[in-house]
Amino acid sequence: MSKKKIFVAVTNDISTDYRVHKICNYLISKNYEVTMYGRVLPNTINVDRSYKIVRKKHFFNHNFLFYAEFNLRLLFTLLFTKTDVILSNDLDTLPACFFASRFKKVELVYDSHELFSEGPELQGRRFVQNFWRTLENYFLPRVKKAYTVSQSIVEFYHSKYQNNMGLVRNIPLKKDVLEVEEVSFPTENKTILYQGVLNPGRGLKPMIKALHHIDDLDLIIIGYGKVEEELKEFVVKQNMQHRVHFMGRVAREKLFNYTKKATLGMVLEEPLGLSFKYALPNKLFDYIHAEIPIIAGRLPEVERIVNDFNVGVLVDDYKPTTIAKTINDLLANDELLAEIKSNQQKAKEILCWEIEQKKLDQYF
Structure with a gap:
C-alpha cells in the first residue's frame, strides 16, 4: 500500500x-x-x-x-x-x-x-x-x-x-541532545540564559538593567530577530558589554548543549497583547529538561507550569530591581535550588x- x-x-x-x-x-x-x-x-x-x-x-x-x-x-x-x-x-x-x-x-x-x-x-x-x-x-x-x-x-x-x-x-523530547558537542560560554561567571527570537516584549531590557544589581551573573542571549541591533546598542548604553553575550543563531540540533550549561533560564515575556499573555514558550520546557531553575513572569500559562511543578520562581513585576532581588534571593538559597532541580527531574518525565x-x- x-x-x-x-x-x-x-x-x-x-x-x-x-x-x-x-x-x-x-x-x-x-x-x-x-x-x-x-x-x-x-x-x-x-x-x-x-x-x-x-x-x-x-x-x-x-x-x-x-x-x-x-x-x-x-x-x-x-x-x-x-x-x-x-x-x-x-x-x-x-x-x-x-x-x-x-x-x-x-x-x-x-x-x-x-x-x-x-x-x-x-x-x-x-x-x-x-x-x-x-x-x-x-x-x-x-x-x-x-x-x-x-x-x-x-x-x-x-x-x-x-x-x-x-x-x-x-x-x-526526553532525549533532546541531537548532536553532542562540547560548548562553552565566553564568561567564567554564573549565567542566566535567554534563548529564542529577539522581538519586542521578551523582557531582555529589564533583565539587562537588572544586571546592575546582581554580582557575578552574566546574561547569555542565543537567537536572532528584529530587535537584535537595538539590544546591542542598549547594552552599550548600559555599559554592560562585558556582562551580556550575544551568541547568535544556534541550530536546534545543537542548542541543548548550550542550554544545560546555563545557571538559570529566563522566561520574562511581557503581556504585550493577548498572544504574549496566553503564551507557553517552548524555552520554558527546554529549561526544565536541562534542569536549570527558571526566572519567570506571571503570565497565566507560564505561572501554571512553574507552580504546578515547582520548577522556578516568579517575579512580581518587570522592574529591574524586582528581577534582581528575585534572582539574588534564589541564588543565595541552595536548598531551594536543589529542590527545583529535583522537581525538574520528575517534571521532564511528564512534560515530554x-x-x-x-x-x-x-x-x-
Missing part, C-alpha cells in the same frame, strides 16, 4: 522551528510521506531531515507584500502537488492551504502556534490587526481539525468561534514530547 502524502506549510525558519520538525517526524512514524514547504531566509542554516524540504526565495520578505506573495506561491504549488492532507502552520499560511484543500477536496489540519491576531507587533496598528482578525473570523469557524499550544488560547478561540480547538503543547505527541492521533 502506498504511503499517504502530507504537505506541511510554514513561514518560519525551517532550520529552527522545532515544533514543526517534531510533528513531521511524528507523521513519518504514522507512515506519511512528508513534504515541508517554506522560504529561503537570510543566514538560514541548511538542515538534513528525513523528509522532503522545498524552500522558495521570495522577492518580498516583510509586511503585507510578503504574505501576499507567499500565499500566492503556496496556492500555486499546492494546486499542482499531489497530496492527501495539508497541514497549515499559523494564520499566515492558512488562506492558501484552506482554498487549496477546498479546491482539491483534501483534508486540512491547522496548527496555531500562537494567538496570531493579538501579537505584540500588532498592538496599536488597528488596520493591520483588523486584517488578521478578519482572516481568523472567516477561516477558523470553517476549519474542522485544529489545535494550538496553550489552554488559554484554546479557551479564547472556543469562546469566540465554538470551534473545539485542541491542545498540543510545544514540549521537548513522547507523551504530548499522542494527542496528534486524533488529527492524523
Whole structure:
C-alpha cells in the first residue's frame, strides 16, 4: 500500500522551528510521506531531515507584500502537488492551504502556534490587526481539525468561534541532545540564559538593567530577530558589554548543549497583547529538561507550569530591581535550588514530547 502524502506549510525558519520538525517526524512514524514547504531566509542554516524540504526565495520578505506573495506561491504549488492532507502552520499560511484543500477536496489540519491576531507587533496598528482578525473570523469557524499550544488560547478561540480547538503543547523530547558537542560560554561567571527570537516584549531590557544589581551573573542571549541591533546598542548604553553575550543563531540540533550549561533560564515575556499573555514558550520546557531553575513572569500559562511543578520562581513585576532581588534571593538559597532541580527531574518525565505527541492521533 502506498504511503499517504502530507504537505506541511510554514513561514518560519525551517532550520529552527522545532515544533514543526517534531510533528513531521511524528507523521513519518504514522507512515506519511512528508513534504515541508517554506522560504529561503537570510543566514538560514541548511538542515538534513528525513523528509522532503522545498524552500522558495521570495522577492518580498516583510509586511503585507510578503504574505501576499507567499500565499500566492503556496496556492500555486499546492494546486499542482499531489497530496492527501495539508497541514497549515499559523494564520499566515492558512488562506492558501484552506482554498487549496477546498479546491482539491483534501483534508486540512491547522496548527496555531500562537494567538496570531493579538501579537505584540500588532498592538496599536488597528488596520493591520483588523486584517488578521478578519482572516481568523472567516477561516477558523470553517476549519474542522485544529489545535494550538496553550489552554488559554484554546479557551479564547472556543469562546469566540465554538470551534473545539485542541491542545498540543510545544514540549521537548526526553532525549533532546541531537548532536553532542562540547560548548562553552565566553564568561567564567554564573549565567542566566535567554534563548529564542529577539522581538519586542521578551523582557531582555529589564533583565539587562537588572544586571546592575546582581554580582557575578552574566546574561547569555542565543537567537536572532528584529530587535537584535537595538539590544546591542542598549547594552552599550548600559555599559554592560562585558556582562551580556550575544551568541547568535544556534541550530536546534545543537542548542541543548548550550542550554544545560546555563545557571538559570529566563522566561520574562511581557503581556504585550493577548498572544504574549496566553503564551507557553517552548524555552520554558527546554529549561526544565536541562534542569536549570527558571526566572519567570506571571503570565497565566507560564505561572501554571512553574507552580504546578515547582520548577522556578516568579517575579512580581518587570522592574529591574524586582528581577534582581528575585534572582539574588534564589541564588543565595541552595536548598531551594536543589529542590527545583529535583522537581525538574520528575517534571521532564511528564512534560515530554513522547507523551504530548499522542494527542496528534486524533488529527492524523
